[in-house]
Amino acid sequence: MLCRVTITERQRSCFAAHPDRSPLLVVDLDVVRQRYEDLVAALPGVTVFYAVKANPLPELVSMLVELGSSFDVASIGEIEQCLAVGAPPERLSFGNTVKKADAVRRAAELGVTRYAFDSECELEKLVAHAPGSLAFCRILCDGFGAAWPLSRKFGCAPDVARELLLEAARHGLRPGVSFHVGSQQFDPAAWDRALATVADLRAELLAEDVELELVNLGGGLPGTYLEAIRPVDEYGSDIVAALRRRLGPDLPPEMLVEPGRYLVADAGALRCEVVTVARKSTTDEHRWVYLDVGMFSGLAEVMDEAIRYRVLTDGADRPTGPVVLAGPTCDSADILYETVDYQLPLDLRAGERLYLQSVGAYSTTYSTIGFNGFPPLDVEVLG
Numbered sequence: 001m002l003c004r005v006t007i008t009e010r011q012r013s014c015f016a017a018h019p020d021r022s023p024l025l026v027v028d029l030d031v032v033r034q035r036y037e038d039l040v041a042a043l044p045g046v047t048v049f050y051a052v053k054a055n056p057l058p059e060l061v062s063m064l065v066e067l068g069s070s071f072d073v074a075s076i077g078e079i080e081q082c083l084a085v086g087a088p089p090e091r092l093s094f095g096n097t098v099k100k101a102d103a104v105r106r107a108a109e110l111g112v113t114r115y116a117f118d119s120e121c122e123l124e125k126l127v128a129h130a131p132g133s134l135a136f137c138r139i140l141c142d143g144f145g146a147a148w149p150l151s152r153k154f155g156c157a158p159d160v161a162r163e164l165l166l167e168a169a170r171h172g173l174r175p176g177v178s179f180h181v182g183s184q185q186f187d188p189a190a191w192d193r194a195l196a197t198v199a200d201l202r203a204e205l206l207a208e209d210v211e212l213e214l215v216n217l218g219g220g221l222p223g224t225y226l227e228a229i230r231p232v233d234e235y236g237s238d239i240v241a242a243l244r245r246r247l248g249p250d251l252p253p254e255m256l257v258e259p260g261r262y263l264v265a266d267a268g269a270l271r272c273e274v275v276t277v278a279r280k281s282t283t284d285e286h287r288w289v290y291l292d293v294g295m296f297s298g299l300a301e302v303m304d305e306a307i308r309y310r311v312l313t314d315g316a317d318r319p320t321g322p323v324v325l326a327g328p329t330c331d332s333a334d335i336l337y338e339t340v341d342y343q344l345p346l347d348l349r350a351g352e353r354l355y356l357q358s359v360g361a362y363s364t365t366y367s368t369i370g371f372n373g374f375p376p377l378d379v380e381v382l383g
């Protein structure tokens with residue numbers, strides 16, 4: 001079975017109630033609630049830490065606090081946002097491997113007890129400022145099978161992780177391991193490959209009498225874009241089987257997952273407007289369709305055409321032809337899709353409204369504060 005998303009009735013009513021606002025992103029929290037409940041059911045025994053960076057809207061974070069979610073945070077700013085809407089500090093995990101010493105000190109003062117690290121330099125900050133905390137070392141992942149790989153910048157090789165974790169334990173920190181299989185990961189087997197590495201590392205640490213207290217399965221669960229994806233319960237059963245195979249029967253005391261995209265992407269529908277339709281040559285059948293939304297107004301993940309939003313028009317059965325989609329700024333980087341095959345109606349005109357689906361993740365905070373004089377992305381939240 002493959003997944004489909006639609007613009008919800010509530011989102012349609014919201015667009016109708018605000019005819020003059022464009023571009024407008026409408027985030028339906030009912031969709032987030034459903035995704036959260038589906039994930040909790042799919043991953044028994046694994047605690048969900050929502051990756052706040054995917055969409056930090058206060059109403060959304062507050063709803064997840066009420067549902068019982070925990071939170072992966074990337075900065076003191078995100079910690080304060082979570083605390084402000086009632087998340088207790090023991091439900092936060094400081095998952096950024098790049099932190100100023102001051103940020104660690106402040107997080108510890110605020111009561112945060114879980115920290116990611118992947119280098120000696122970061123470990124020293126944890127030893128100095130977050131004594132006794134759960135320190136989990138992020139290991140490198142190749143990111144194969146993911147649309148947005150997150151490889152290279154974060155994590156270290158397992159032999160480095162081994163030395164760092166032994167050092168962490170010697171300093172009284174509680175050792176854990178994390179990985180991220182790459183965002184928008186199409187292949188559930190990616191977790192099995194990473195867990196095989198974790199299992200080897202766990203055995204090496206055990207040989208030195210050091211027990212892993214936490215395994216963090218990271219993010220990577222997909223949203224519903226142009227490509228077909230498998231439903232979350234299939235990811236769940238594959239991941240649970242991999243956990244048992246690699247780390248069973250005595251699983252580490254704490255296991256967590258940090259979904260961002262999966263929880264919020266499909267909750268966002270974006271309505272935008274066609275500003276210009278242009279033909280560049282008599283021989284190229286592609287039309288250039290310029291929208292009032294683009295790379296700098298929230299859709300940064302179109303970079304390298306990695307994340308491919310579904311685009312809808314009103315009215316069925318209109319003959320279509322190929323298009324290049326671009327944003328409204330005077331910057332030549334502001335192109336959404338030039339190589340991926342997008343087709344739009346041949347009678348498309350300036351002023352027509354289009355809808356982009358699954359824009360709820362990595363959009364609201366990615367918009368610039370005023371590049372070319374365009375305002376940040378306009379957002380409505382349906383609670």
Ligand SMILES: Cc1ncc(COP(=O)(O)O)c(C=O)c1O
Pocket residue numbers: 051054072095096150180182183184218219220221258259260261262
């Ligand atoms: C540490 C960490 N955890 C979780 C996530 C969420 O990843 P995803 O949106 O693919 O679920 C990210 C995303 O960058 C991350 O950096």
